[in-house]
Amino acid sequence: MNNLDVILAAEDVKKSFRSPGGEVIEVLRGAGLSVLRGESLSLRGESGAGKSTFLNIIAGLESADSGAVSWDGTRIDELSNGRQAKLRGDFMGFVFQNYCLVPELTALQNVELALRITGKLDKNSSEYARDLLKTVGLEKRAKHLPSQMSGGEKQRVAIARAIVNRPRIILADEPTGNLDEETGKHVMNMFLDLCAQKNTALLLITHNPDFARKTSRRLVLKHGLVVEE
Amino acid sequence: MKWWLYIALKQLFPSGKLVSFFAAVSVLGVALGVLGLFGTQSVMNGFHEQIGKKLRDTTGDIIIRNQGRPIYDVGGIVARLKETEGVKAVELTARGPVMMVVNNVPVFPMLRSYDTITQESVLPIAENEYVRLGSINDLDDDSIIIGYGMARNNRIMVGDTVEVFSPTMLDKIKKDEVPMPARLNVAGLLYTDYSEVDTNVALVSLRRMRELYNLGDGSHAIVLRLNDGIDVDAFAAKLSKEMEEPFSVTTWLTSNEAFLRIIKMEKVMMSLIIVLIIIVASFSICISLYTSVLRKTREIGLIGAMGARPVQIALTYCFQGFLIGVLGGIVGLGLTALVLHFREPIVELVVGREALVEFYHFAHLPVKYELSDALYACGFAIVLCTFAGFLPAIRAARLKSSEAMRNE
Numbered sequence A: 001m002n003n004l005d006v007i008l009a010a011e012d013v014k015k016s017f018r019s020p021g022g023e024v025i026e027v028l029r030g031a032g033l034s035v036l037r038g039e040s041l042s043l044r045g046e047s048g049a050g051k052s053t054f055l056n057i058i059a060g061l062e063s064a065d066s067g068a069v070s071w072d073g074t075r076i077d078e079l080s081n082g083r084q085a086k087l088r089g090d091f092m093g094f095v096f097q098n099y100c101l102v103p104e105l106t107a108l109q110n111v112e113l114a115l116r117i118t119g120k121l122d123k124n125s126s127e128y129a130r131d132l133l134k135t136v137g138l139e140k141r142a143k144h145l146p147s148q149m150s151g152g153e154k155q156r157v158a159i160a161r162a163i164v165n166r167p168r169i170i171l172a173d174e175p176t177g178n179l180d181e182e183t184g185k186h187v188m189n190m191f192l193d194l195c196a197q198k199n200t201a202l203l204l205i206t207h208n209p210d211f212a213r214k215t216s217r218r219l220v221l222k223h224g225l226v227v228e229e
Numbered sequence B: 001m002k003w004w005l006y007i008a009l010k011q012l013f014p015s016g017k018l019v020s021f022f023a024a025v026s027v028l029g030v031a032l033g034v035l036g037l038f039g040t041q042s043v044m045n046g047f048h049e050q051i052g053k054k055l056r057d058t059t060g061d062i063i064i065r066n067q068g069r070p071i072y073d074v075g076g077i078v079a080r081l082k083e084t085e086g087v088k089a090v091e092l093t094a095r096g097p098v099m100m101v102v103n104n105v106p107v108f109p110m111l112r113s114y115d116t117i118t119q120e121s122v123l124p125i126a127e128n129e130y131v132r133l134g135s136i137n138d139l140d141d142d143s144i145i146i147g148y149g150m151a152r153n154n155r156i157m158v159g160d161t162v163e164v165f166s167p168t169m170l171d172k173i174k175k176d177e178v179p180m181p182a183r184l185n186v187a188g189l190l191y192t193d194y195s196e197v198d199t200n201v202a203l204v205s206l207r208r209m210r211e212l213y214n215l216g217d218g219s220h221a222i223v224l225r226l227n228d229g230i231d232v233d234a235f236a237a238k239l240s241k242e243m244e245e246p247f248s249v250t251t252w253l254t255s256n257e258a259f260l261r262i263i264k265m266e267k268v269m270m271s272l273i274i275v276l277i278i279i280v281a282s283f284s285i286c287i288s289l290y291t292s293v294l295r296k297t298r299e300i301g302l303i304g305a306m307g308a309r310p311v312q313i314a315l316t317y318c319f320q321g322f323l324i325g326v327l328g329g330i331v332g333l334g335l336t337a338l339v340l341h342f343r344e345p346i347v348e349l350v351v352g353r354e355a356l357v358e359f360y361h362f363a364h365l366p367v368k369y370e371l372s373d374a375l376y377a378c379g380f381a382i383v384l385c386t387f388a389g390f391l392p393a394i395r396a397a398r399l400k401s402s403e404a405m406r407n408e
Helices: A050-058 A081-091 A105-117 A123-135 A151-163 A180-197 A209-213 B003-014 B020-057 B076-083 B148-153 B167-173 B206-212 B233-243 B255-296 B297-305 B310-341 B345-348 B353-360 B372-396
Strands: A007-020 A023-036 A039-043 A065-072 A092-097 A169-173 A201-205 A216-224 A225-228 B061-065 B087-093 B096-097 B097-101 B105-107 B110-114 B143-147 B161-165 B182-190 B200-203 B220-225 B248-251
Touching: A007 A050, A023 A050, A023 A065, A023 A201, A023 A225, A023 B087, A023 B182, A039 A050, A039 A209, A039 B096, A050 A065, A050 A169, A065 A081, A065 B061, A081 B372, A092 A151, A105 A123, A105 A151, A105 B003, A105 B087, A123 A151, A151 A169, A151 A180, A151 B003, A151 B206, A151 B372, A180 A201, A180 A209, A216 B076, B020 B255, B061 B233, B076 B087, B076 B220, B076 B353, B105 B233, B110 B206, B143 B148, B143 B161, B148 B182, B182 B206, B233 B248, B255 B310, B255 B372, B297 B310, B310 B372
Parallel strands: A039 A201, A039 A216, A092 A169, A169 A201, B110 B200, B143 B182
Antiparallel strands: A007 A023, A007 A065, A216 A225, B061 B220, B061 B248, B087 B220, B096 B110, B097 B105, B097 B161, B143 B200, B161 B182
């Protein structure tokens, strides 16, 4: 593995919380991983194992007690909050279980929002956003509000939004958790295909072993450590 | 367009809708506050201006007196004053209370002279057509023009005869003489639309007034009317220095100082009370925006994760408050113009015209718009609404994306 191919690396990440009773709970005890350009990884683990906490730490949304996280070789703990936010907007996309679409915006406007926030919205990028909606099968829903769409459609909009900035990696936390099995399968297949097509790395947190099997590497978070399955 | 501006606009004016319910209600609340504030100020300005105008029109600008005593041989002073720059008219006047008997009912009007010989008056009687059902030209030594309100209250008609007793007739009573009242024909009605005058004042010729008050060829005061735009106070101060003892110079402003101050005070007090409406509206906006932040916690968290900085997230909510203030202000000014345009039927319906006449001496509600009041009302609304957005903005900016997205 060439170091230049590693786009995201987390080393020896530790994180503990204090329970209301004062008890210290060590969630991450030196977890680490590295993600190569364009590869897809799945991360599984029991509920409460710390998957979402680990994802937040490698996304720079939460700080670790110790350890290091790098994006394209840049240590994110050495960046100011503003610089980190800007870099994150360019570097990664997010897909969450509960879609997190802005209810006042149409599907297309929700996708374009990611471009607006990173200051990349122009005629070409707007066209690209439309193309992405077409790719996820929602070209006829471009002007529909989230309230007028089904759960599967909302999640496809969220996927298009995550990918529209051409990020190096997408972090997805249970993206099909709110969908029925059939829709979940359809959305996940489309998601994986799209990431492969765009050469975007994917870190997928999932409980579903079938979805995990579709990724190129499968990891498990167990006892605060990340291990290969 | 900045993304935070875009989101703020979209939250107020969502796609597929003209305006959100929150925005519509908030803007309306602020607009009503601005209507209350600007409307009250405009009406009070109108009262102030109209009362000022009526006071000037019915008393003149500057009054020169001789410490309450009659003035004699002032032809030279009058001639000099007429030549003075800025002076529109100079009039020798006599004025005082009398008892008027009509249909065996005594009435106590304030009698004022009008020089029927020269027809020079500081009062714009002919100009403003203050005399109804007759003319000022019909006034002679044997006639009287009576205030419209007084005539109405006492059922006096044009053509009726009234008997007038002056205070100087008391001297005759002291000498055991029988005072003979002046029998005067009602030649017209004085209608200035200022009930203080219309219910209290009657006009007679200067010669008749001199006779009633035993003035000979004297008068009670020299009254000046100045050209519009002249600073009355400055003119009076200058004149005061030029006038020799025992003359004193007063202006319509100083003569009515207490009354005018009450009107001003009333404007301030009413504005202060109505300001509370805007404060209440801004609290409602604050609560609504805060609720919106709580409701949108996950979306705010995601926007933060997508690269938005806390200050930009805060601006989204501050701008919403600001925009509501701006729109509320504009709509409020429009509503004020609309409501005040239809003020007559509204006043008739709400308080009745009699109340207006009784308390403010006007039959019509006067209005005067001032730009400074409009700016004050709008500016106040905008500042308060922007502040209303601060608390939600701070809450939104402090949200940690990691925690926000876990929010249930």
